[in-house]
Amino acid sequence: MGVPFFDLKRQHGSIKNELNAALQQVMDSCRFVLGEKVKSFEKEFAAFCGTDFAVGVANGTDALRLALLACGIGKGDEVITVPNTFVATTEAISQTGAKVVFVDIDPQTYNIDVSQIEEKINERTQAILPLHLFGQPADMDPIMEIARKYNLKVIEDACQAHGAEYEDRKAGSIGDTGCFSFYPSKNLGAFGDGGIVVTNDEEVAQRVRMFRDHGQIKKYEHLVEGTNSRLDEMQAAILEVKLRMLDEWNRLRRRNASAYDDLLQNVNEVVTPLEAECAKHVYHLYVIKTHRRDELQEWLTSKGIGTGLHYPLPLHLQEAYQYLGCGEGDFPKAEECAKQILSLPMFPELTREEIEKVVSEIKAFFARRQDLSLTALVGRGG
Numbered sequence: 001m002g003v004p005f006f007d008l009k010r011q012h013g014s015i016k017n018e019l020n021a022a023l024q025q026v027m028d029s030c031r032f033v034l035g036e037k038v039k040s041f042e043k044e045f046a047a048f049c050g051t052d053f054a055v056g057v058a059n060g061t062d063a064l065r066l067a068l069l070a071c072g073i074g075k076g077d078e079v080i081t082v083p084n085t086f087v088a089t090t091e092a093i094s095q096t097g098a099k100v101v102f103v104d105i106d107p108q109t110y111n112i113d114v115s116q117i118e119e120k121i122n123e124r125t126q127a128i129l130p131l132h133l134f135g136q137p138a139d140m141d142p143i144m145e146i147a148r149k150y151n152l153k154v155i156e157d158a159c160q161a162h163g164a165e166y167e168d169r170k171a172g173s174i175g176d177t178g179c180f181s182f183y184p185s186k187n188l189g190a191f192g193d194g195g196i197v198v199t200n201d202e203e204v205a206q207r208v209r210m211f212r213d214h215g216q217i218k219k220y221e222h223l224v225e226g227t228n229s230r231l232d233e234m235q236a237a238i239l240e241v242k243l244r245m246l247d248e249w250n251r252l253r254r255r256n257a258s259a260y261d262d263l264l265q266n267v268n269e270v271v272t273p274l275e276a277e278c279a280k281h282v283y284h285l286y287v288i289k290t291h292r293r294d295e296l297q298e299w300l301t302s303k304g305i306g307t308g309l310h311y312p313l314p315l316h317l318q319e320a321y322q323y324l325g326c327g328e329g330d331f332p333k334a335e336e337c338a339k340q341i342l343s344l345p346m347f348p349e350l351t352r353e354e355i356e357k358v359v360s361e362i363k364a365f366f367a368r369r370q371d372l373s374l375t376a377l378v379g380r381g382g
């Protein structure tokens, strides 16, 4: 029995009729761009996050970029973030004209090491962009405190953290803006690309609304040059159906994570994810750490078990960011993490049997390693 890394077919099977009906409604309305579905989904997603406003955009990258622009970030500014993220986080910063400034991570949660932020702040720093990696919120209270002290904006990258919580507040609702991706594999995913910005600031919401639609607030009245970054009606219709399932799907992800945690408890070579006390992790990814990562991944692949690397090379060591002048050893925790982390199969519909299969193959791998080491020792007369 193989185990897929991710399987959307199971999810769609359970809500097929609702999805079909929602799509049919859009087809019947013949309104495909910025119609009633986008409006109602925005309202429901804002309520879900506990924010006053939500503005749908074309993808998560644009959510970040337009949120940064709406917060006034641009040329000459510096924005602080982490190097162990998907490149979209930093693309969004650079595309506003601002400079990316990296801070290393906490090796236990893999999120920004808050104690290292202040030393990176100077007169050009305008914002902190914390990432809620793998579905666990960054330590937001101290981040907000630093932001208040230095008068900085906070743009949350919540692209992997739909429904996650920090001290009972939803990820994305704590900073000046929260940005989400609806890429199909996310905890809340569309049938293509999609994204959204949430905020309590009416002006910021208004600016994102203007930027996403060619800088206009009224047809053919362009206050600024914007872009075309609208959430489609079809995607909003699907997301509206799926949003109703999100809490339950996150509950099932947490149940699956807890099963992995229990079953891996006595595997000394594996570090399971730590859920911080202040956080409710929604396990967009279930990521373990091990010194034998590459060999283990190969072993699992040979057994038909899907795995992933998120992410194999930190951004400061990528060709695209050579111009920043960073090098090996600059962010040691992020670098170590990139070499050791392995994402295991994780989705709501994953069965107990499948989790047991993954863990039994992990155990078999380490038992085999031990046998090989013993044989080598005996061979050497040890």
Ligand SMILES: Cc1ncc(COP(=O)(O)O)c(C=O)c1O
Pocket (backbone or CB within 6 Å): 059, 060, 061, 062, 085, 086, 088, 089, 131, 157, 159, 160, 180, 181, 182, 183, 193, 194, 195
């Ligand atoms: C952390 C993070 N930020 C930003 C993005 C960008 O989202 P999108 O692919 O919707 O542009 C993603 C999505 O993969 C992500 O994981």
